[in-house]
Amino acid sequence: MLASQLYSPTLREMPADAEMMSHKLMLRAGMIRKVGNGLYTYLPLARRVIRKIEAIIHEEMVAIGAQEVMMPIVQPAEIWQASGRWDVYGKEMFRLQDRHQREYCLGPTHEELVTTLVHMDVSSYKQMPLTLYQIQNKYRDEVRPRFGLMRSREFIMKDAYSFDVSQEGLDVQYQAMYDAYSRIFSRCGLSFRPVEADSGAIGGSGSHEFMAFAEAGEAAVVRCHTCTYAANLEAAVPQTQQVPNADDGEVGPAEKVATPNAKTIEAVASFLQLPVEQTIKAVVFAAGETVIVAMVRGDADVNDVQVGKQYGLVDLEMADQAALERVGLVAGYISPLGLAQSDNLKFVVDESVMQMRDAVCGANEEGMHYRHVVPQRDFQNVDVAVIRLITEQDACPHCGGTLDFVRGIEVGQVFKLGTKYSEALGATYLNENGKSAPMVMGCYGIGVSRTMAAAIEQNFDENGIVWPCALAPYQAVIVPVNVKDDELMRAAQSLYDQFTACGVETVLDDRNERAGIKFKDADLIGYPLRITVGKTFVNGGTVEIKVRRDGTVSEMPIADVPAFVMQWIREN
Ligand SMILES: [Zn+2]
CATH class of the missing domain: 3.30.930.10 (Bira Bifunctional Protein; Domain 2)
Structure with missing residues (x-):
């Protein structure tokens, strides 16, 4: 393929609206173009990959x-x-x-x-x-x-x-x-x-x-x-640590306490001067008419996939204010205490919460929480499952090792x-x-x-894409540094013909551009091998071969190049 005819409109600047490197580089290397939101045309280089x-x-x-x-x-x-x-x-x-x-x-x-x-x-x-x-x-x-x-x-x-x-x-x-x-x-x-x-x-x-x-x-x-x-x-699914019943002292009945403006777990814990591990956090989801209250310990996060699984639902949405009100929940003070499960209201409580001995949770009343909650004793008619997200502090569920x-x-x-x-x-x-x-x-x-x-x-650097050989749109690019020099062009053309005859997928950069621009494009597009036909050829009949991945440059007589390239591609 001649670079002068290749439809790969490269861009000098990083596209501003692209976030990921692959997205930026594919736009810059002239591989894809956006058609609409989330819709792309694959240009020839991308199509080849x-x-x-x-x-x-x-x-x-x-x-x-x-x-x-x-x-x-x-x-x-x-x-x-x-x-x-x-x-x-x-x-x-x-x-x-x-x-x-x-x-x-x-x-x-x-x-x-x-x-x-x-x-x-x-x-x-x-x-x-x-x-x-x-x-x-x-x-x-x-x-x-x-x-x-x-x-x-x-x-x-x-x-x-x-x-x-x-x-x-x-x-x-x-x-x-x-x-x-x-x-x-x-x-x-x-x-x-x-x-x-x-x-x-x-x-x-x-x-x-x-x-x-x-x-x-x-x-x-x-x-x-x-x-x-x-x-x-x-x-x-994290393992739930079995808490020994060491301190089995009776915990008094759950008691309602005023916690003005303490709507977050951190605020409640700080107001009551308790560690967050002693609080119970509620996250409320909605799926159609059903409202699901998921409860984990204050220091844990809810795994919404496991919550959905519990009820055979996917794509749970966070419940809005209207959904909460419909089932009698008060945002910031959510609680299963005093509310019964129904077809439209589900409570699913993490296993580790059920082991808590003296906890704080909401009271379904503006500005109020319960303390001295013993979930095992006080949570009537709730579903229990492992619904907390695993953390790096958890032990490996298979072997107990470090995660x-x-x-x-x-x-x-x-x-x-x-x-x-x-x-x-x-x-x-x-x-x-x-x-x-x-x-x-x-x-x-x-x-x-x-x-x-x-x-x-997985394969890029500051200059562009570094294709694994198996996926590269072309395996090699031949760069004659001056297309107006007939001798250089003849040599480059001859190499190109030999490569093509051997089945090496090659681009001949025949554009009338400065060598620097051609090198930049070659790096950006990420051809695994770049063969430069320039000064050394005029002076001594050698060309320069650069490996894109590690930047190594070698010089060799032009006659040796096809064999070298074939060998390199076989090995990579
Ligand atoms: Zn393990």
Whole structure:
């Protein structure tokens, strides 16, 4: 490719509205352009990177026997209503109507569609296991699309679905996919780890997320120093320390005390001169008509995913004033004391709260709290679960070892769905005994466009992108320092022809620009190798080869260059 013809409009300045480095660099390197909020056009360089990721995925999917299909992006509402997710999915789903006022959505995922498909054609145990996959655009109407391709409203996904006759069969498929994902991300040059995840909106049992570690990552991951345990923060269930009943002195009855203007935990603790660990914090969520009060110890935070799980809900929203008033709660002074659980009002209390012996909590009355609360004694009819967020001070839930938090970008996820969708959509088969049974499913996703962004987050410096060789849009750029010098241009052209003949993906920078500008663009776009044809060629027939990743420069006779480059690419 000639740089004079390559559509990669590079920018000198950092785009002001971009927050993440991958977003900034893709805009600057002329890889993407914004079309609308969370919507991007992939220019040729980005498209080439995507193609490379896709090629790796195709190879690894074929290797485990998965077959490629292409399902429609526009999906009828009926199948989503049948699975019960038409309502559950909420505002993130792009919905539309056709001319006959029939309802559709733009697929955020394809469980419903693929299950309906397989249901029509697969009826015997002999036709399974079956794994189908596709690479396609997906849609999610994000509240706040941001970070470029990291959280866009249209994005490229690889999604795969496995169908089996048993849980054991699913386990085998799951493991094959898990291993394939590990190979895919290794081949893409990412630093990553599979972490235990929450199955969230998709439902089902076991799940792992593949996290690419990056400081700018949106996901908080907790990992153990001792064992291989790693989990999405919200999927981690901390151990509740069993408090010995040492001081078993009777605690007097709960007593109402005035705590004027003490609406926060800190204010209450300070007013009553108690440590925050002795207070009980309430966070109130709303889901439709239901108001959920989640209660944790004053020094802990609420894990809203675990709260939602308790009631089979996703995407909980913080309750507003109107919702509180509707069920008789007083903001800042929330309490389960004197209020009964009902269909519209739930109290879920963290396990560690139930072990508190002499606590402070709200009194559902402006300016009032209760002290000497013994939750075990005083909280009637509440749900108890582990709903607090794990902290770095917690012990590893698996081995008791030390934990730390790291940031990650979720680039892939594997789920054991089980029979949730096959049952809802009637996807059954006849087993060996001629009995009907629901298919056992797994689903598996890779964020293809996000993988490209994650690769940049892990590989950049102050000059631009440093592509892993496997993903680079082109492997080499040849820079003749002066295009008006015929001798230089002939040499550069000859190298370019040889590279191309050997299958090295190369850009010849034939633009009539200063060498400095060409070098800057080469660094920004991140070609792994830069070959400069300049002064040393005129003086001694040598050219300069610079490796983008470590900046090493070597000089060699031009005749040796093709062999060197071929060798280098093989090794990288
Ligand atoms: Zn551990």
